[in-house]
Amino acid sequence: MTPAPSISRRHFHRRLAGLPLALAAVPAAAANAAPHTEPDAAPRHKPGSVVTLLTALEPPTLVGLVNSAAGTFLVSPKAVEGLLSYDFELRPRPQLAVAWEVQPDGLQYTFRLRRGVKWHDGRPFTSADVAFSVLALKQSHPRGRATFASVSEVRTPDAHTAVLVLSKPAPFLLTALAAAESPIVPRHVYEGRELASHPANNAPIGTGPFVFKEWQRGSHIIYERNPDYWDAGKPYIDRLVVRFVPDPAAAAAALESGTVDLAGATPVPIPDLDRLKALPHLSLDTRGNEYFNNSTTRIEFNLDNPYFRHAKVRQAVAHAIDREVILKTVWYGYGLAAPGPISPVLRAFYEPAAGVPGFDRKRAEALLDEAGFARGADGVRFRVSHDVFDGGGNRVGQYIRQALARVGIDVTVRTQEFGAYIKRVYTDRDFDFNNQGMSQMFDPAVGIQRFYWSKNFRPGVPFSNGAHYDNPEVDRLLEAAAVENDVAKRRALYAEFQRVIARELPTIGLVAVAQVTVANRRIGGHTVGAEGLSGNFADLHLKG
Structure with missing residues (x-):
């Protein structure tokens, strides 16, 4: 055995979120971006x-x-x-x-x-x-x-x-x-x-x-x-x-x-x-972004927030958002709607039948009523802040502000530079909900588990479990999938993980943006x- 080298640790911060993201197959405008191929000499x-x-x-x-x-x-x-x-x-x-x-x-x-x-x-x-x-x-x-x-x-x-x-x-x-x-x-x-x-x-x-x-x-x-x-x-x-x-x-x-x-x-x-x-x-x-830049934009809730700790409120937010509008107005059609925690680009693991709530404003209103957050005299149910950084995140944030206003949630969008955003969300935990890019990498065990595994709630560490999500069943599914050699069994574990997340919605997937x-x-x-x-x-x- 070759001995391990002597190595000192180095604190590392990586800016994953907010970058344009990757697709393997894309519709509409993105499909037109495929290169024109001509016969070429060797x-x-x-x-x-x-x-x-x-x-x-x-x-x-x-x-x-x-x-x-x-x-x-x-x-x-x-x-x-x-x-x-x-x-x-x-x-x-x-x-x-x-x-x-x-x-x-x-x-x-x-x-x-x-x-x-x-x-x-x-x-x-x-x-x-x-x-x-x-x-x-x-x-x-x-x-x-x-x-x-x-x-x-x-x-x-x-x-x-x-x-x-x-x-x-x-x-x-x-x-x-x-x-x-x-x-x-x-x-x-x-x-x-x-x-x-x-x-x-x-x-x-x-x-x-x-x-x-x-x-x-x-x-x-x-x-x-x-x-x-x-x-x-x-x-x-x-x-x-x-x-x-x-x-x-x-x-x-x-x-x-x-x-x-x-x-x-x-x-x-x-x-x-x-x-x-x-x-x-x-x-x-x-093409050529399947390995590193296979990412999605998503909403991440602070589950310690007095409003977003309620599953019905998170479900209402999911019903109030039209992903196709975000795709067309923010990303000009360059991408795919990506409602779940695993992107459709990761075809080997994506579960399209997970049951993530679709756009339905009336259902959003009903869920908020059921959760006990009635409209006040001014039509507002409650007020929250939404944290973003850089241009793409801010454009999505402005859409979310408008969409949630229609169901009685008053949203203030807070835009900040990257370092301030990381400190606010992951160190200070001074946020209600945010939107960001999430790099899924080449396998869910590498790129996705870190966001949903309760053992990865690590204040101060960027792009960890910022939601403070803690579900023993999800932990079990993720840990089992990370060591499962049987391909079919591994896919089934990740499919069940996606179904649980679709019900509990610690995060809401938005768009896989074509890089x-x-x-x-x-x-x-x-x-x-x-x-x-x-x-x-x-x-x-x-x-x-």
């Missing part, structure tokens, strides 16, 4: 070729070993790879591992590693690097602490075999091994030093198709082609430039003018998408699987 390396990728979020670090910020998981895989990558259906594909086997009891995962792979400094890649990285992720990565919690040891019987031994099953593990989520780093570089402050985090040494060149803070990152990449002939471009452009209007201008080639995470104002889509040199794509990639049509190979622009870009090429 990709080939073009000397001197440069592609510029735009991102609104400058990463805090360039390697996702101890940090899972959105900017980091975009750039980290370009240099530092993972054991696996994933197709659009989240099925695993080889990367640093070429074959894998899981024992029937789910307690042992054996990976056969790719031979002939070298780190950017020329040293060979071996199973010792895999063992070191998995144990480092278990100790230091914000999600890796939970993902790899059951990994008791990593055996390395030879240089090209790594065996993960688990104390209990973790059926999501085989989906958690993408480069951006679980990067494999060189043991000889990292071993013996504190990981969070390691200089290699800002000057990565990896096995990937691109070698780090420079990082000009506030401006750009430059990667250059790895001439010794294990996949012969790739990458097809000589230089990748990542530019930081936080202003959406400036991003739209840069894409329109051609000064940047590619941008994801709906980089422009949503009203601009149809205009950009009409330009002959640009294409829009909603859009805008690309110059001269660029190919940017979206080849579920990781999308967070892939390694080995297939990125110039057409023609």
Whole structure:
């Protein structure tokens, strides 16, 4: 067994909420965003070729070993790879591992590693690097602490075999091994030093198709082609430039003018998408967000509130809201209604028959009367505050204010910057209800359990169980699903979880918003699987 590295913990806050979100299949306007496909010659390396990728979020670090910020998981895989990558259906594909086997009891995962792979400094890649990285992720990565919690040891019987031994099953593990989520780093570089402050985090040494060149803070990152990449002939471009452009209007201008080639995470104002889509040199794509950005917007109630602790009041709120109106007016049709705790994008787990209350204003009025909150002389039943941050959340908040006013609930929308919102909701718990984005990730055990598990009520920790929801039956269902190896049984557990949440409504799902990639049509190979622009870009090429 490879010993665990010496690692110190680092407090971490990740901004998940409020970002534009992901879809695998979308209707109406979003369906029109599918790229126009034309016959293309086989990709080939073009000397001197440069592609510029735009991102609104400058990463805090360039390697996702101890940090899972959105900017980091975009750039980290370009240099530092993972054991696996994933197709659009989240099925695993080889990367640093070429074959894998899981024992029937789910307690042992054996990976056969790719031979002939070298780190950017020329040293060979071996199973010792895999063992070191998995144990480092278990100790230091914000999600890796939970993902790899059951990994008791990593055996390395030879240089090209790594065996993960688990104390209990973790059926999501085989989906958690993408480069951006679980990067494999060189043991000889990292071993013996504190990981969070390691200089290699800002000057990565990896096995990937691109070698780090420079990082000009506030401006750009430059990667250059790895001439010794294990996949012969790739990458097809000589230089990748990542530019930081936080202003959406400036991003739209840069894409329109051609000064940047590619941008994801709906980089422009949503009203601009149809205009950009009409330009002959640009294409829009909603694929490639299934792995990380599979998210929904939702209402979260403070169940300690004297009004929202009543299930009938929460049900009334659900009946008073028309998700289709939110989808059309706030997100311009780019998305799907997502009423439950699991998004319809997670098709393997989504239960459409969960029975979430639909739009019915008369029923909302009746439920509020039954709950004992009659209208006063001024027509108001009670007054509450609704907390949001950033533009999308505020637009949804204004709709909620208007919708609830019609059933006698007076809502004051409080908009604040992100840090103040996090403190108010998760530290001070000074809120009545909010709306926010919820990243569901690639599996409910990783992306959803944290919001509903009573053991994850952790004041001060962002994006935990902010509702203070406590239901022993839901705890049982979530805990059982997290270790259930049988696919059908696991789906049934999550289906029952969704039915319970539909009745009790500690949260109300609203919309799964389509996250859009805008690309110059001269660029190919940017979206080849579920990781999308967070892939390694080995297939990125110039057409023609």
